[in-house]
Amino acid sequence: MNKLFYFFGLLIFLSCSDSGKIASKREVKSLSYSEEKVNGISMVSPKSYLEEEDFAPLVEYNFNWVAVSPFAFVRKNNAQIIYNAPFQWESEKPLGVVKAIQSAQGQGLKVMLKPQLWGHDLFTGHIHFNSDTEWQQFENDYSKYIFQMAHIADSCGIDIFCIGTELANFVAQRPQYWTGIIDSVKAIYSGKLTYAENWDQVEKVHFWQSLDYIGSDAYYPLSSADKPSVDNLNEGWEKWCKSLSELSKRVNKKVLFTEWGYRSIEKNAHEPWKHDHQEKVNLSNQTNAYRSYFQSVYHQDWFAGGFLWKWYPNSHGLPQSKDGYTPQGKPSLEVFKQLQKK
Numbered sequence: 001m002n003k004l005f006y007f008f009g010l011l012i013f014l015s016c017s018d019s020g021k022i023a024s025k026r027e028v029k030s031l032s033y034s035e036e037k038v039n040g041i042s043m044v045s046p047k048s049y050l051e052e053e054d055f056a057p058l059v060e061y062n063f064n065w066v067a068v069s070p071f072a073f074v075r076k077n078n079a080q081i082i083y084n085a086p087f088q089w090e091s092e093k094p095l096g097v098v099k100a101i102q103s104a105q106g107q108g109l110k111v112m113l114k115p116q117l118w119g120h121d122l123f124t125g126h127i128h129f130n131s132d133t134e135w136q137q138f139e140n141d142y143s144k145y146i147f148q149m150a151h152i153a154d155s156c157g158i159d160i161f162c163i164g165t166e167l168a169n170f171v172a173q174r175p176q177y178w179t180g181i182i183d184s185v186k187a188i189y190s191g192k193l194t195y196a197e198n199w200d201q202v203e204k205v206h207f208w209q210s211l212d213y214i215g216s217d218a219y220y221p222l223s224s225a226d227k228p229s230v231d232n233l234n235e236g237w238e239k240w241c242k243s244l245s246e247l248s249k250r251v252n253k254k255v256l257f258t259e260w261g262y263r264s265i266e267k268n269a270h271e272p273w274k275h276d277h278q279e280k281v282n283l284s285n286q287t288n289a290y291r292s293y294f295q296s297v298y299h300q301d302w303f304a305g306g307f308l309w310k311w312y313p314n315s316h317g318l319p320q321s322k323d324g325y326t327p328q329g330k331p332s333l334e335v336f337k338q339l340q341k342k
Contacts, residue, residue: 016098016156037298038256038305039340040065040112043100044312045091050100054313055107061333062340065159067112067258067307068100072145074119074127079134081117081141083148094152101156112160112307114196114258115149117167125168125198138170139177146181147188154189161189162258166217168201175206182210196258199273203247213256213304214247219273222292226266227285233269233292241296248302257297257306261325262289264332281323287332294339308336 041063043050058066070092072083090096097113104111117124129135146163153161163185164171171178185193194215197205202216222228222236244255262268264286265279272289297303309325327333 016102016152035254035304036064037303037341038065038110038307039063039336040067040305040307042067042069042114042259042307042310043104044310045069045071045089045096045100046313047089048091049096050091050103050313052103052106055104055109057314058109058311059107061336063109063308063336065110065112065305065307066104066311067114067162068097068104069114069116069165070094070097070149071116071118074117074122074124076119076122077129079129079137079141081138081145083145094148097149097152098156101152101158105156110160111156111158112162112194112258113149113153113158114162114165114307115146116165116196123166124170125166125201127167127170128173135174139174143181143184146185150185150188153191158191160192160194160213160256161185162215163193163195163211165196165258166198168198168204171195171197171205171207178207179210182207194256194258203243208247208251208253212253214244214251214253215256215258216244217273218257218260218306219271221271222269222289224267224270227282228269228288230288230291230295233289234296236269237292237296241300245300245302254304255302256304259309260293260306261309262286263323263325264330265323275325279323283322283330283332286327286330287335290327290332290335291339294335298339 039062041058043066055066072081074081084093091100101111101113129138150161163182182193192212194211194213195205196215196217198217199220202214208214220240223232225232248255262272262285264281264283265277266282266285267279268282268285269289312326312328327336
């Protein structure tokens with residue numbers, strides 16, 4: 001095991017562009033209004049490695065950040081976390097993650113590394129175990145996974161590391177664990193930290209003051225209309241902007257939308273987190289939702305920016321549905337060229 005760990009560490013050291021940097025503990029900075037907006041997008045992982053050409057189109061539409069999300073897998077009522085398994089796609093394994101980061105950086109993009117658990121027929125926010133023994137096994141596996149990703153993040157000199165995604169019950173049930181893992185990650189990784197919580201649980205997270213950003217997977221319901229106008233959507237944003245502004249002031253941190261997006265369908269702003277609703281394709285609805293984001297949220301002082309869900313690497317021929325979240329091949333893509341600041 002020690003030899004394998006040494007080999008992996010050497011591989012990352014040799015692979016990453018900033019491998020000479022030594023990580024150390026650092027103080028988390030308070031809210032600052034001078035930083036440029038995070039104009040980010042989440043890259044879909046293909047079977048093989050991501051190359052620079054996969055990231056090149058993002059620059060044309062004024063994206064300056066990209067989220068790389070290596071998945072680990074969990075099963076219901078099972079404390080084991082599976083990562084770097086033979087069945088996984090190469091782009092999600094450690095070397096593939098490094099190559100993705102390098103390719104993005106080669107296009108001048110900043111990177112958020114956002115490791116994420118995935119389970120079939122299991123929402124990770126509901127993960128629960130009945131015994132302390134099971135929780136400890138799960139925590140040990142999660143720590144190994146996150147520490148491996150934190151070493152990659154620091155060695156490759158990325159700008160934001162996300163310590164978890166949509167783990168509400170885990171966060172609520174095991175507060176001491178989260179205090180400890182945040183301290184441990186800070187000893188490995190010297191960049192900025194966030195955690196991505198589901199939009200309806202953001203207020204309940206107890207450790208925002210220990211991180212650099214409040215992370216929200218921002219699928220806020222805005223309107224139940226079939227074809228909401230930009231004005232309708234702006235009205236829907238008002239209460240959410242108010243609550244996020246108050247949270248930002250309370251913990252003295254900016255809000256980062258670690259995910260946000262809308263499908264190109266009717267009723268796309270009613271329950272925007274639902275990816276399997278069968279509704280009529282409506283390209284204008286997606287455009288309106290994006291315009292509302294820029295009018296209602298983007299300019300707010302408390303808002304750090306966000307990562308749009310999602311972008312498919314064209315060179316790999318992955319499917320792009322007409323009713324999905326991606327703006328690729330749709331009129332809505334032009335909104336980012338028009339309204340997103342370079």
